Amino acid sequence: MMHIGNLPPNWHFLSKAVQKEGAIAVGVSASNLIPDWIKERFMSWVSSPHSGNLHYLKKNIDVRLNPRLEGILKDSQAVVSIAFPYGKPMALPPIWNYVATHARGRDYHNTLRNKLTRIATQIASVYPGLKWRVFVDSGPVMERTWAVLSELGVIGRNGMIIVPGYGVKVLLGEIFISNAPLDRVAFSTIPREPFSLCDASCRRCQRACPTGALSEDGLVDAGKCLSCLTVERRTYTIPENIRLHLDKFFGCDRCIDACPHNRAQFSILEPPAIANIANSLEEFVYAPAESLQQLLAGTCLYRTGAVQLQQQAQFLLDNSSYRCLGYNSDGKEVK
Numbered sequence: 001m002m003h004i005g006n007l008p009p010n011w012h013f014l015s016k017a018v019q020k021e022g023a024i025a026v027g028v029s030a031s032n033l034i035p036d037w038i039k040e041r042f043m044s045w046v047s048s049p050h051s052g053n054l055h056y057l058k059k060n061i062d063v064r065l066n067p068r069l070e071g072i073l074k075d076s077q078a079v080v081s082i083a084f085p086y087g088k089p090m091a092l093p094p095i096w097n098y099v100a101t102h103a104r105g106r107d108y109h110n111t112l113r114n115k116l117t118r119i120a121t122q123i124a125s126v127y128p129g130l131k132w133r134v135f136v137d138s139g140p141v142m143e144r145t146w147a148v149l150s151e152l153g154v155i156g157r158n159g160m161i162i163v164p165g166y167g168v169k170v171l172l173g174e175i176f177i178s179n180a181p182l183d184r185v186a187f188s189t190i191p192r193e194p195f196s197l198c199d200a201s202c203r204r205c206q207r208a209c210p211t212g213a214l215s216e217d218g219l220v221d222a223g224k225c226l227s228c229l230t231v232e233r234r235t236y237t238i239p240e241n242i243r244l245h246l247d248k249f250f251g252c253d254r255c256i257d258a259c260p261h262n263r264a265q266f267s268i269l270e271p272p273a274i275a276n277i278a279n280s281l282e283e284f285v286y287a288p289a290e291s292l293q294q295l296l297a298g299t300c301l302y303r304t305g306a307v308q309l310q311q312q313a314q315f316l317l318d319n320s321s322y323r324c325l326g327y328n329s330d331g332k333e334v335k
């Protein structure tokens with residue numbers, strides 16, 4: 001079953017179009033609707049030490065908070081938010097167990113961009129003259145905020161969007177549009193309260209986080225978050241007290257896996273062009289960086305780069321604790 005968020009009355013063709021592309025939720029919000037409290041929450045977090053190494057979030061703040069400006073889609077009217085599931089891991093060689101689930105296989109940015117482009121083209125076939133631009137975890141776009149405003153779901157205490165009936169294992173994409181006949185549409189203006197889908201006593205995600213990166217208000221301390229520290233390009237080493245908790249050389253799934261809302265039984269992720277990037281963690285660490293980088297082409301790992309990933313994989317080898325997490329050094333599950 002699709003989860004339908006806020007959809008204009010004559011836009012129900014959209015749910016069929018997104019379903020055909022494997023999406024599980026869709027909704028539309030006006031592009032000028034970011035409420036003040038969300039802006040204030042973002043500004044206070046981004047100017048605090050908790051934004052860590054995510055320096056790109058400090059750029060283009062005016063456009064991020066007002067996508068009608070030049071930079072996203074000038075005079076955009078609305079944002080179509082779409083959620084795609086990645087819950088079911090695909091069968092890949094064991095080395096991929098050291099990569100966060102959403103980043104396994106082909107780079108999802110490319111997969112989703114193609115899907116969003118086909119969906120946007122279909123909207124434009126219904127409304128000729130439509131202007132549109134698609135985003136997948138790119139550009140100054142507050143994707144979780146738009147997903148909430150489009151009524152795809154609610155922010156959970158792990159900072160992720162919980163889509164009712166599917167959970168938090170979703171990837172988000174946006175289509176900004178203008179020149180569409182949306183003038184008379186009533187958009188929802190009050191987003192659902194954060195955590196309203198979290199049981200009052202549930203703290204599973206916080207307990208699953210080994211570094212204490214999740215605060216009670218659902219904001220992430222990026223300086224402590226293994227995902228932020230291992231996925232983004234960095235110029236400094238990860239503090240030892242943090243890297244001792246690494247169980248992957250790219251990303252971290254713990255606060256996501258912990259959520260009892262997860263139900264997703266399918267995935268839109270696709271196999272990579274080259275799946276066998278290394279036979280073991282040791283082979284990954286000691287491979288010539290240039291050849292490894294070529295093997296990573298077309299995956300999410302490419303942008304982070306072989307050199308950084310090899311360093312992070314070396315941290316895993318250094319951690320005797322990683323053996324306790326259920327995998328041997330080849331990434332195979334220890335029975």
Ligand code: SF4
Pocket residue numbers: 208209210211212213214220224225226227228252253254255256
């Ligand atoms: S991704 Fe990992 S380190 Fe980051 S908040 Fe979640 S559990 Fe903590």
Ligand code: SF4
Pocket residue numbers: 156157158159197198199202203204205206258259260261
């Ligand atoms: S684990 Fe519990 S508290 Fe955390 S996001 Fe899921 S439901 Fe909410």
